[in-house]
Amino acid sequence: MNFLTLTNISKTFGNTVAVKDFNIVVEKGEFVSFLGPSGCGKTTTLRMIAGFELPTTGQIVLDGEDITFTPPNRRNVGMVFQSYALFPNLTVAQNIGFGLRVRKMPVQEIDQRVKEMLSLIHLQQFGHRYPYQLSGGQQQRVALARALAIRPRVLLLDEPLSALDAKIRVELRSEIRRIQQQLGITTIYVTHDQEEALSLSDRVVVMKDGLIEQIGTPFEIYNFPQTPFVASFVGTLNVLRAKVLDADKGLLSLEGQTFYSSEPLKQVRNGDVVSVAVRPEIITLVGGGAELNQLNCRVETVTFLGSIVRIQVRIAETMLFFDTFNNPHLVLPQVGAPVTIYFPREACLILELTRE
């Protein structure tokens, strides 16, 4: 079911093209994140859905209604801002009830709804407080309740956790997901934090320079990035500069050692140098068999991080790192010792090529 559709949306500010040819179909109840570096047009796209900006071209259809040029106060769309934007002159309860009072809902129903919302965000005792008497995390929860109180058709969140401490951020993140699931509300979430996008979303839209790079589930985005940008922006990577020995077989060479990519290399000639990305979590110290690539290297650093141990190794000028889970029986490699690392062929993501 197409609940929210953005068709050929673009937005230009003077000479700046903020968003180019943006297309997406969002299902009812879906949680979609816009992920990308700062300035890639996430906020602008969200603000066009909210009605704060008008698209230069394109159409926005919500629940069968063309809302492209509908004023923001007639869209019935909930918005949560990075800066909370609670009304300082109103109490928590009045903030949450604001949209209902605007709608001239009877006072008793407003009180009822406000109560529901306060218990939804676990702040039952805080209705009479003023925003300045709350912590940042509490304020943002109130902002969420305020946006949800009007029963919006879509919930829009623009980097709602960026102003909070790391610990609160993770807490509130799962809170947002819980509430979204509980209410089944269609949600668009803007963030530059890949961990947030991956952990929260049904689907992620990765953006760069106003363009969509890839739309997919967190699993697809992470494991099957379609562009080098997606591969490097989502998750962490080891990048190897390898020479193509046999493009048809996917045979590559790094500092005199050879390894394979899972598929034949397209648009590449023998002798080209390509950037190959390998995710750190796929590399292991134990293995064998012809199916696994193996590379001999020297241990550079071993960092104990508690639940995991991060090991950095060197192959001539190339540095790689990978993590192993900690356990009391683990024999940590010694710095300077030679080790062999293993990774499967399909773990190699070809990022870009440079022809010499």
Added chain:
Amino acid sequence: MRKSRLWSWFWIFIGTLYFVVPLLATFEFSLRARKGTLSFLAYERVFKDPAFWKSFGFSLELAVFTVIISVLLIVPTAYWIRLRLPQLRGAVEFITMLPFVIPAIVLVFGLIRVFSGPPLPLTDTYFGTTALLVAGYVVLALPYMYRSIDIGLAAIDVRTLTEAAQSLGAGWGTILFKIVFPNLRVAILSGSFLTLAIVMGEFTMASFLVGIKAFGPYMSLIGQNKTYESSSLAIISFILTWAFIGLIQLLTRGRAEGQMAGAR
């Protein structure tokens, strides 16, 4: 450490003397209306003079109208400039400063010239003249009112608050009266107080447009003719001023603290 503290106290002492001595002297003088003893005779005379109450009430009315019109004019303007026309801020600030540059006498002559004949002969009627005076006062109050309101607007994130209200379904009226005005309470109050003080003591425009009916010209007349009463008037207006300040402090304290804490 101890020495510097001593110096601080010394300067505070000097400063206090500078303000308090003339005040005490004036006060003491105002008590000498009856020969040989100290008495409140001068105050009695002032309060018994119906012209005092009439001119005071008249100017207070003018002040209240000036405040209402200024606030209704300036709050939406300053808000809109911050929200949609930030590039105009410099120009508007310059315009609001003009009353500092153009003397009141020039302003009042200009007003009389323009409005004493067609198409808008305002000075022909009592109401017209009074309205003209209020209009002039709105201009005089502009720098103070605009400043305090603009500073008040800077303290809140009007843009995001406006958008938050819009997304909740609010129209411009609701946003202005439920969000913008209440959050500018402190700023509006302090601007209003300054306006009140200016209008109550204003002499030039009042004397040309309405004369002795207004408080400023009345005070000046008393000052010329009645020695002791003029001193007592000075003391009375001083006490009034401080009472206003105290009142504002009382009204705004809670909120000001709240905003401080909110701006963490």
